[in-house]
Amino acid sequence: MPKNKDKKIRHLLLGILFDAIGMLSFVIPFIGDFSDIIWAPLSAWLMTRMYKGKIGQAAGLVTFIEEIVPGLDIIPSFTLMWFYTYVFKRAEKNETIEV
Template sequence: MAKEKDSKYRDLFLGLLFDGIGMLSFVIPGIGEFSDVIWAPLAGWLMTQLYKGKMGQVAGVVTFVEELVPGLDVVPSFTLMWLYTHVFSKGKK
């Protein structure tokens, strides 16, 4: 149980970190959009590594698109996936 709890909070920390990295493109005008081209596939892959199975794959595609489309970087997809996995779908397991 303790190991599962540690993993849960590690995933939250990583999700917050990755969402922060995704939002960094707003900080650097002009270069931000170019960085999204590099970050989008990496973010999609990271999502599939954090969350296995079909849900991880779907979240990876959503994250890829969200990071690639200009202006959607404000959506915290990693944090939303963590909330879905560890809070909202808790009773479904």
């Protein structure tokens, strides 16, 4: 399997895992909300490591806010970022016409 495809699959699997970890706060009431205080900065840091550059920094900020605000944990920010990076952004590149 090509290296680029390995990275794509690894990012998807890690993203699903990280989103699942973020959603664990729904499973354990009250304690789960406290866990968000620890998970929010960690998830933001992980996002910036997985996706480099300004887009990764922006996604890290969004992930931090999503994790720190109670009730928003249901948003799968890592998976959405994966779709943006590997599906939507790629489709956008394919649509450009070179002259």
